[in-house]
Amino acid sequence: MNGKWKLMVPALLVAALVLPAARSEAGLNPEKAITQYTHDVWQTEQGLPQNTIMSTAQTRDGYIWLGTELGLVRFDGVRFTVFDEGNTPEIKSNIVKALAEDHQGRLWIGTQGGGLTCLQGGKFTSYTTANGLSNDSVLSLFEDREGSLWIGTDGGGLDRLKDGRFTAYTTKAGLANDAVFSITEDRQGSLWVGTHAGLSRLKDGYFTTYTTKDGLKNGYVKSVHEDRQGRLWVASIGGGLSWLDGSRFQTYTMQDGLSSNEVCTLYEDSEGSLWIGTSGGLDRFKSGRFEAYTTKQGLTNDLVWSILEDREGNLWVGTGSGGLNRLQDGKFTTISSQEGLSKDVVLPVYESQDGSLWVGTAGAGLNRIKDGKVTTYTSKNGLSNDFVFSIAGDGDGNLWIGTRNGLDRFKNGKFTAYTKAQGLPNDIVLVTYVDPKGNLWTGGRGGFSRFENGKFTNYSSKDGLSNDFVMSIETDREGSLWVGTGGGGLNRLQDGKLTAYTTKQGLSSDVVMTTHADAEGSLWIGTDNGGLSRFKDGKFTTYRMRQGLLDDTVFRILEDDNGNLWMSSDRGVFRVSKQQLNDFADGKIARINSVAYGTSEGMKSKECNGGYQPAGWKTRDGKLCFPTMKGVSIIDPKLRMATVRLRAGRESRAWRPAPGPECWNPTSS
DSSP states (O other): BSSOOOOOOOOOOOEEOOOOOOOSSSOOOTSSSSSSEEEEOGGGTTTTTTTOOEEEOOOOTTOOOEEETTEEEEOOOOEEEEOOOOTTOOOOOOOOEEEEEEEEEEEEEEEEEEEEEEEEEEEEEEEOOOGGOOOOOEEEEEEEETEEEEEESSSSSSSEEETTEEEEOGGTTOOSSBBEEEEOOOOTEEEEEEEEEEEEEEEETEEEEGGGGTOOHHHHHEEEEEEETEEEEEEEEEEEEEEOOOOOOEEEEEGTSSSSSSSEEEEETTTTTTEEEEEEEEEEEEEEEEHHHHHHHTOOSSSSSEEEOOOTSSSEEEEEEEEEEEEEOSSHHHHHHGOOOOOOOOOEEETTTTTTTEEBSSSOOOOEEEEEEEEEEEEGTSSSSEEEEEEEOTSSSSSSEEETTTTEETTTTTEEEGGGGGSOOOOOOEEEEEOOTTTTEEEETTTTEEEEEEEEEEEEEGGTTSHHHHHHHHOOOOOOOOEBBSSSSSEETTTEEEEOOOOOOOOOOEEEEEEOOOSSOOEEESSSSSSSEEETEEEEEEGGGTOOOSOOOOEEEEEESSSSEEEEETTTTEEEHHHHHHHOOOOOOOOOOEEEOGGGGGSSSSSSSSSBBOOOOETTOOOEEEEEETEEEEOOOOOOOOOOOTTTOOOOGOOOOOOOOOOOOOOOO
């Protein structure tokens, strides 16, 4: 967005989880809000045969397998391949309830009414009551540490498959109920079995049963899980989430933050977060706190049947009728209205001396992000106008805010306004800038000004400025002040004299959005529709899309600590090596390479905002912050994520299976 704004909403005072610490693990960062993860969705429109995903599994060849009501589905990240009664005779029912891979790499498939099917080496084999299975409706599967496969059936109790032979355990042997929904093994070797009428523990051949008499709120146990701390978690329909404390159960319900008391599935990820699938959405339990992710936040359906973390740390969520959801920990962390900002449309971003991140919005005031909280200041708090165009701070602790109605000073919680009545050339202040000497400069529709001792000294076309629409101000290492204009190119103020540089002198465009003066003496200039220019030794070099730049309009230029320039645009954020840029200027290479970032990397919108200052900020610890149409997006360039990511439209090498014999003729969607 270039100098425009959209959609105005009232300001709010809110608190939220915001920017997490840098880390390199592959799993979902638990310090992020769930809404800060990248969210992808696949439904029938993308190739699923049906939108109810009852079970999920990942096999060692990298495929994701899905159990639906219209067959078994294999997903390689691009294509869905369906195996059903029509193309795979060994599959006796299209309703796939349970999936599990064993230690030999065999995929076991539990169906409703069609028994148990095994996929090994490209060949399907079926097991039914004719082969010794106690019931042809399979609800759950689990392999224990000894390699036995346990099968929970709907009416036939619990079966164990060992050495090719089935052994059944039913209510006659002490099992609580013959409908078995979940099976797990604890670290002592006990087998825990969730049934329709209570929780049973199988130890040394004997069952012990826990019911409502022992503290369970409901005996309809859908999922059982022992976490890495050794706590046994029990999910039930109507009874919420319980954990076994000795011989009694402690329970969490909706009163404690659960989305619903109907809990369908449990999953602990590699970061130790407990994910809870309910009939009211997806919940995360971490450090004693519940966080919900529902259709209000973007989940496709609030009934969550299955949860799986893949080997790359992505979380896959199968829903009742909303298809397949995937949550990824993107390289960017975005803070938006979902995390507490007063509005999604962010204009300037600035970090103050105390480490607060200040965010200006288009019509919803000023936000301060500090210590995990977002605090909003609006005209109700004394701000002169709720359109905040620019932010800067000085060495005395003053925060200077440019608005649509003048310049505000914010100190000790109080706003003081300066307008045309106090000497500003125009009340629309797009630029505030404090130079290394502590001088405050402002710019906007009436030229630019220096504010000192309560007085404005103004510079305009009358004083030699090439254009009175000022969009950027910055000093270089020699102390010269560079002023970018919206039609008059670039101006340099040196020793009280203004010198203009326009397209006549080699600048790529006369609309200058931003500048960046580097330590080597180059001035980098972001323009509107002219790409990027470098000014060095009195000569301009231009880089456009045809030379490899992502966009010909550059809103902001930030330099990381690794020798890269990061730029924002309407097409997203992109990174270019400064060495490449210099080599191009020296004629050593014919093209440059732009590395693009967008929604796949964690931005909620790739459309950035510019025409305001600063339209991006580098924090003290090296993070880069960019304003967008959907919040402020932040990346740590030092963080090198070694995980192999899978993107829609392209496969990672981890997802390409080794060739092998296949004895089926699958249909591909």
